Amino acid sequence: MYIYMHNETATGVTNDLAAVRALLDKHAHPALLLVDGVSSICALDFRMDEWGVDVALTGSQKALSMPTGMGIVCASPRALEASKTARSVRVFFDWKDYLRFYDMGTYWPYTPSIQLLYGLRTALDLIFEEGLDNVVRRHNRLGTATRLAVEAWGLSNCCQKEEWFSDTVTAVVVPPNIDSAEVVRHAWKRYNLSLGLGLNKVAGKVFRIGHLGNLNELQLLGCLSGVEMVLKDVGYPVKLGSGVAAAAAYLSNSTPLIPSRI
Ligand SMILES: Cc1ncc(COP(=O)(O)O)c(C=O)c1O
The missing domain is CATH 3.40.640.10 (Type I PLP-dependent aspartate aminotransferase-like (Major domain))
Structure with missing residues (x-):
């Protein structure tokens, strides 16, 4: 097997x-x-x-x-x-x-x-x-928007090849002077935002943004804006709104009308 x-x-x-x-x-x-x-x-x-x-x-x-x-x-x-x-x-x-x-x-x-x-x-x-196809497309939009935000923050994706990028979770690599577990702790304590910890080899080095399931574009933007505030709080020089702007610019062009409301 x-x-x-x-x-x-x-x-x-x-x-x-x-x-x-x-x-x-x-x-x-x-x-x-x-x-x-x-x-x-x-x-x-x-x-x-x-x-x-x-x-x-x-x-x-x-x-x-x-x-x-x-x-x-x-x-x-x-x-x-x-x-x-x-x-x-x-x-x-x-x-x-x-x-x-x-x-x-x-x-x-x-x-x-x-x-x-x-x-x-x-x-x-x-x-x-x-519609299952629409669900898959929505996850692709959410994954793409998250990756655009990560790029705008000047951070990198733990996944190094584009063809392997996951549309359900993004592991974000933090600079060596920042402990990613602190990012996760702070997000929870201050903003009630649940991020994923880095596990095993990447513990302390990455935090994870989950973008799967019953999640829409606006919920994701709320999460991304929370991540920006957390990054700023832990000392990473992020421009507030930069990731959200990149994600929103993409989502405003790619989000379809809700079929049942057309
Ligand atoms: C890909 C994958 N396999 C297995 C598991 C384990 O699932 P469970 O904790 O329900 O046993 C997880 C949990 O996150 C997972 O992400």
């Missing part, structure tokens, strides 16, 4: 799944392709069938904008077949139990979290009402 991360949440990198599939095919590799789509599915372009993904998984807490607590798994016929002879130890997440109950109708082998299932219904209704 080959396990691949579609979107790397810690560094804001989106991997090219189509290329991974092509590589496996080129070598006629028999591995099953399992994709961690926790910070991509329902926000980035993801094509389970076209890319020959065998198992895709996500969580309720990211692009679905729900509380934490629900894992969502989708398996291909090939993966279901392979699971019949797989010898790995399984207990709670044994598909066999779920599939047996599905055959009987909408039943579950264990007590389901009904409130999360209602939440999922609503989250999907919102996504389908907007």
